[in-house]
Amino acid sequence: DTGVSQNPRHKITKRGQNVTFRCDPISEHNRLYWYRQTLGQGPEFLTYFQNEAQLEKSRLLSDRFSAERPKGSFSTLEIQRTEQGDSAMYLCASRSQVEEQYFGPGTRLTVT
Amino acid sequence: AQKVTQAQTEISVVEKEDVTLDCVYETRDTTYYLFWYKQPPSGELVFLIRRNSFDEQNEISGRYSWNFQKSTSSFNFTITASQVVDSAVYFCALKGIHGGSQGNLIFGKGTKLSVKP
Numbered sequence: 421d422t423g424v425s426q427n428p429r430h431k432i433t434k435r436g437q438n439v440t441f442r443c444d445p446i447s448e449h450n451r452l453y454w455y456r457q458t459l460g461q462g463p464e465f466l467t468y469f470q471n472e473a474q475l476e477k478s479r480l481l482s483d484r485f486s487a488e489r490p491k492g493s494f495s496t497l498e499i500q501r502t503e504q505g506d507s508a509m510y511l512c513a514s515r516s517q518v519e520e521q522y523f524g525p526g527t528r529l530t531v532t
Numbered sequence: 533a534q535k536v537t538q539a540q541t542e543i544s545v546v547e548k549e550d551v552t553l554d555c556v557y558e559t560r561d562t563t564y565y566l567f568w569y570k571q572p573p574s575g576e577l578v579f580l581i582r583r584n585s586f587d588e589q590n591e592i593s594g595r596y597s598w599n600f601q602k603s604t605s606s607f608n609f610t611i612t613a614s615q616v617v618d619s620a621v622y623f624c625a626l627k628g629i630h631g632g633s634q635g636n637l638i639f640g641k642g643t644k645l646s647v648k649p
Contacts, residue, residue, distance in 0.1 A: 460642075462536075462641050511577065520579045523576060
């Protein structure tokens with residue numbers, strides 16, 4: 421296994437459109453996290469899955485955001501009616517029982 | 533509340549110099565973990581080290597060393613004999629065990645390190 425993968429790597433969309441990102445975690449990792457990182461800032465937590473259960477959501481995750489992990493493997497993050505403020509790098513991370521999280525390369529979203 | 537402060541926004545050094553990146557954290561948890569991650573220009577966060585709150589032993593890994601001091605709530609990172617390949621943004625992060633958190637990391641704003649030849 422080569423690590424956490426994310427697709428697409430880059431996404432440019434017009435304001436008001438919907439976008440969906442995918443994360444494939446390291447195969448034996450049952451915990452999966454989504455973070456958002458804006459320029460000059462550290463990553464900020466969005467949501468967390470243990471297996472298929474979404475156990476925590478940040479207040480940053482507005483109603484326009486939804487995340488799923490249907491079979492406890494890959495996860496998707498959808499943003500509906502995108503706004504320019506949604507432009508950011510969206511990072512996915514996974515971990516097993518140990519504490520450190522392993523991050524994917526991110527999806528850079530630009531909303532025009 | 534949990535918080536991580538990296539007061540140094542940018543540091544520039546010349547190759548072979550030693551450099552220390554500062555990290556100060558706040559937490560009410562008695563059990564917690566501290567991390568350092570490296571984010572090179574390619575963008576992917578690379579895990580460097582994890583320490584738990586009960587282990588204050590300093591750690592050395594090659595040219596990297598970490599100084600964890602609970603008395604000052606600091607977890608500083610030193611690169612000895614820096615190299616151009618060390619140029620990246622370095623993030624310090626905290627994870628508490630209690631307080632309802634499911635284990636998400638609280639990151640500082642990062643320190644951008646530029647190592648010039």
